[in-house]
Each structure stands twice: as C-alpha cells, then as structure tokens.
Amino acid sequence: MLLTSVILILQEILEAALIISVLLAFSVINHLSRQWIKSALILGIISALGYASQVERVSEWFDYVGLEIVNAAIQFTTALFLVVFASLRFKEKTPASAQLSDRIWQILMALIVCLAIAREGFEILLYESGFFGNPALWSPVFVGSLIGAGIGVSVGALLYYSLVNINAYAGECLALILLALFTGNMAAQGALLLIQADFLPSGQPLWNSSWLIAEDSMIGQLLYALIGYEASPTAIQAGAYGVFFTLMLVLFALRWPKKPHSGQ
Amino acid sequence: MITAPLRPIAAFLSLFFVQLIFQANLYGDTAMITIEIKDHLFFPSRVEIPAHTKVKLLVINRDNTAEEFESYELNREKIIPGGAKAVIFIGPLQPGEYPFFGEFFPKTAQGKVIAR
Numbered sequence: 001m002l003l004t005s006v007i008l009i010l011q012e013i014l015e016a017a018l019i020i021s022v023l024l025a026f027s028v029i030n031h032l033s034r035q036w037i038k039s040a041l042i043l044g045i046i047s048a049l050g051y052a053s054q055v056e057r058v059s060e061w062f063d064y065v066g067l068e069i070v071n072a073a074i075q076f077t078t079a080l081f082l083v084v085f086a087s088l089r090f091k092e093k094t095p096a097s098a099q100l101s102d103r104i105w106q107i108l109m110a111l112i113v114c115l116a117i118a119r120e121g122f123e124i125l126l127y128e129s130g131f132f133g134n135p136a137l138w139s140p141v142f143v144g145s146l147i148g149a150g151i152g153v154s155v156g157a158l159l160y161y162s163l164v165n166i167n168a169y170a171g172e173c174l175a176l177i178l179l180a181l182f183t184g185n186m187a188a189q190g191a192l193l194l195i196q197a198d199f200l201p202s203g204q205p206l207w208n209s210s211w212l213i214a215e216d217s218m219i220g221q222l223l224y225a226l227i228g229y230e231a232s233p234t235a236i237q238a239g240a241y242g243v244f245f246t247l248m249l250v251l252f253a254l255r256w257p258k259k260p261h262s263g264q
Numbered sequence: 265m266i267t268a269p270l271r272p273i274a275a276f277l278s279l280f281f282v283q284l285i286f287q288a289n290l291y292g293d294t295a296m297i298t299i300e301i302k303d304h305l306f307f308p309s310r311v312e313i314p315a316h317t318k319v320k321l322l323v324i325n326r327d328n329t330a331e332e333f334e335s336y337e338l339n340r341e342k343i344i345p346g347g348a349k350a351v352i353f354i355g356p357l358q359p360g361e362y363p364f365f366g367e368f369f370p371k372t373a374q375g376k377v378i379a380r
Contacts, residue, residue, distance in 0.1 A: 004370055055330075056345045064322070064351035067343060123332070126343060127368050130329030196340055198294075198353040202318060205339075215336045232339060 001137050005127075005144025010152050012124050014225040016116040017156030019182055023109045025163035026175045032102055040110035044117025051118055052125040065197035071119060072197075075190035078115050079244050081108050082183040086176075086251035155222075176252045178226070184245030185228025191240035192230075205232035294320045294353070301344065302326040304369035315359040315379040321352045331373060335364035338377065355379070 020037070027034050051058070051070075058066045085108045088101040124145075131141045163171045194200040210231035213220045223229035230237060297319060300307045304327060313319045325331055328346040335341075338357075344350040354362075357379040366373025 004368075008367060055343070056348050059343075059345055059348050059350055064349055065353075067350070123343060126330040126345065127332075130346070130368060133328075192339065196342065196353060197351075198318075198320075202353070202356065204356075204358070210336070230339070231336070234339075 001131075002140040002144040005141045006148040006151075008127055009124060009145045009148030011148075011221060011225070012120040013149050013152030014155060014222070016113070016120045017152045018159060018178075018226055019116050020113055021156040021160035022163065022175050022178045022182070023113060025160050025171060026179075027106075027109070028164045029168050029172045029175065030102075030105075032106060036106040036110040037113065040113035041117065043110070044114040045121060047114060047118035048121025048125060051122040052129070055122065055126060062197065065199075068193040068197035069199070072190040072193040074115050074119050075186040075193070078112055079183050079186040079190070081112050081115075082179060082186070083244070083247060083251070084108060085112070086179070086183075086248050087255070089255040172256075176256065177249075180245050180248035180252065181227040183248045184241040187244040188228055188230065188233065188237045188241035191237050192234075195234065195236060200236055203234045203236065206235055206238055208232040294318055296320040296322055298322045298324065299375070300324045300326055301331050301366065301373065304329075304331070304366060304372045306364075306366070306373055306375040309375035310378065311375065312378045312380060313355065313357070316356045318353060318355045321354060323350045323352060325349070330368060332367035333364060334367040335362060335377075337362040338364060340364070341367075 024034055024037060026032075027036075055067070058070055060066060062069050085105060088104055088108075128141065128145065131137045163175055165171075166174070191200060195202050208231060213223065213229065213231065215221070215224060215229070215231045220229060220231070228241065233241070295313070295317065297311055297313065299311065299321060301323065311321075323333055323342075323344050325344040325346060325348055330343055330345045333340065333342045333344060333350070333352060338354050340352055340354060342350055342352050354377065357377070359379050362377040362379065364375050364377065
C-alpha cells in the first residue's frame with residue numbers, strides 16, 4: 001500500500017500545488033499580499049471535507065453521474081474565474097483601478113485555490129478514510145501519503161522559487177502562460193467529465209501520443225498536472241482546451257504590459 | 265470592461281446548460297453492462313462490448329471502502345464511494361483491448377474492456 005499511497009497522493013497534491021505556486025509567484029511578482037493563501041487553504045479544506053461527507057448523495061444525482069456534473073461545474077467555474085482574473089488588468093492604470101483589481105485578484109486567487117483543494121482533497125479524504133477500519137495498513141498508508149505529499153509540495157516549491165527568482169518580466173510571462181495552460185486544462189477536463197456523463201457526445205480520439213509520452217509515465221503525470229496533457233483527446237476536449245487557452249492568451253496580450261516589468 | 269471577453273465563455277456555458285436540460289434520457293436505449301467491485305476485485309474482470317457503440321457501465325461497489333475506476337486507454341476516471349453505484353459511459357470504441365483498474369487498490373482491482 002505504501003507505493004500506491006505515494007503515487008495516489010502525489011497525483012492529487014501535484015495539480016493543486018502547481019496552481020498554488022503559480023498564483024503565489026504572481027502575487028510576489030506583482031507586489032500583492034500573500035495573505036489570501038491562508039483563507040484559501042482553510043476554506044479549501046472545509047470544502048473538501050463537506051464534499052467528501054456528501055459524496056454518496058452527490059454520486060446518485062443525475063442518474064448516477066452526479067460526481068461528473070459537480071466536478072465539471074467546479075472546473076468550468078475555475079476556468080471562468082481565471083478568465084475574469086486575466087481581464088482585470090488595465091493598460092492605463094489609475095490608483096483606484098489598481099487597488100480594485102488587486103483586491104479582486106486576491107479574492108479570485110483564493111477562490112481558485114479553494115476549488116482546487118476541494119476537488120483534489122475530497123479524493124484524498126475518500127482514499128484515506130477507507131483504511132480507518134484496518135489498523136494494519138495505517139502505517140504504510142500514512143508514510144506513503146506523507147512521502148507523496150512531500151514530493152508534490154516540493155515540486156510546487158521548486159516551480160514557485162523558479163518563477164520568483166528569474167527576471168520579474170520573464171517570471172510574470174511564464175506565470176501567465178502557465179495560467180493560460182491551466183485554464184485550458186480545466187475546460188478540457190470539464191468537457192471530458194461531461195462526455196463521461198453522456199451530457200456531451202463522445203467521439204474518436206483526434207490523435208494518440210501515448211507511444212511518445214504515456215499518461216501513466218512520470219513525465220505524463222507531471223505534464224497532466226501542469227498543462228493537462230492527454231494522450232488521446234477527443235475533438236470536444238481539444239476544442240475546449242483551445243478556446244480557453246487562446247482566450248487567456250488574447251486577454252493577456254491585450255491587457256498586459258509589453259515592456260519589461262518596472263515594479264510598483 | 266470584462267463583459268466583452270466573457271461573451272464567448274457565456275455562450276459556451278449556455279450550450280452546456282441547454283445540453284443539461286435536453287439530455288435527460290435521450291439515450292435510454294444505450295446498452296448497459298454491470299460490473300461489481302467486491303473485496304477490491306472487479307466482477308466480471310473481462311467485459312466484452314460491441315465496437316463502435318456507446319455502452320453504459322453500471323459499477324456497483326459492494327465493498328465499504330471507496331474505489332476509483334480508472335482507465336488511461338478509455339480516458340475514464342471516476343470515484344465510486346463504498347456501497348454506492350455509479351454510471352460511466354464508454355465508447356464508441358475501435359476494436360481492441362482497453363485495460364481498467366481500481367486506483368485505490370490497483371494490485372487487485374484489474375480488468376479490461378474488449379471491443380469486438
């Protein structure tokens with residue numbers, strides 16, 4: 001159970017750790033307070049607990065595809081928050097508009113992180129709760145979970161320190177591109193869940209790149225968490241990814257400064 | 265300032281919403297196959313389905329612990345709480361073998377879908 005726990009917890013932690021890292025780095029680069037992370041973590045853990053406690057009821061909704069619908073709603077809401085996030089940069093910055101966008105950014109970042117923790121955290125809680133009645137497995141599951149969480153948080157920390165320690169302009173550009181990829185990923189995952197629930201039509205995969213990077217390989221898993229890598233996506237998934245990724249890039253290109261970052 | 269860029273997203277989400285309303289029981293004639301999870305094993309562990317056809321998998325978890333049905337080849341991932349039922353739509357598939365496993369107990373919970 002030790003290795004299973006390492007892999008499972010790592011997979012769940014990684015996606016949340018990476019988005020937290022990018023948003024924290026964005027806060028540092030833009031001289032925003034990082035206080036929002038505290039409320040986001042607390043709210044996220046409470047939401048994950050609430051979701052996990054209601055999972056049996058939710059899974060029965062919509063003729064037993066309730067989890068897909070709720071998770072898809074969480075993912076599309078996250079994508080929507082990120083689009084609003086990208087829209088809140090004004091070329092001609094006045095002190096009032098700057099203050100307002102800073103405040104709304106912090107609220108949006110807290111909500112995005114809260115949803116990420118709720119989405120990933122409820123799966124961890126369901127997994128761990130399965131071992132309550134089996135004391136013989138407590139030790140391997142606990143140690144494995146700790147190692148998995150440790151690796152996930154370390155990868156997130158590596159990304160965070162890389163983004164804040166390179167040139168501020170490059171760091172911001174990289175953070176924005178990662179946010180655009182993350183938004184595309186959320187939309188594509190949401191679309192896949194609606195296909196799985198038969199709310200959207202299925203179709204043949206557009207391509208299959210598993211010969212190059214298998215989804216269950218280490219690189220495949222990392223790319224899945226970072227940019228939503230899918231070896232055999234359908235047209236709807238790829239389309240949802242493309243629409244949201246392009247929209248984010250267009251918003252950033254229209255509203256973000258084109259010259260090197262001068263600080264505030 | 266933010267309404268214009270949001271319009272395509274609003275349109276996109278509206279389409280999903282309309283889909284939600286009109287979808288119910290639209291595919292009532294989809295073939296259904298039942299798989300049970302017991303003692304962290306899938307029964308049956310080998311499921312044959314017609315190729316090029318959509319199939320509804322009804323997964324019944326008889327264990328009191330949650331399991332996650334996962335398949336990279338089928339592009340499917342779903343948590344089934346202990347003692348609960350879940351529906352997963354798969355296909356239409358090209359002929360071939362599509363392994364699936366229980367992510368929470370991957371050593372024992374293994375199976376495959378065979379599309380013919």
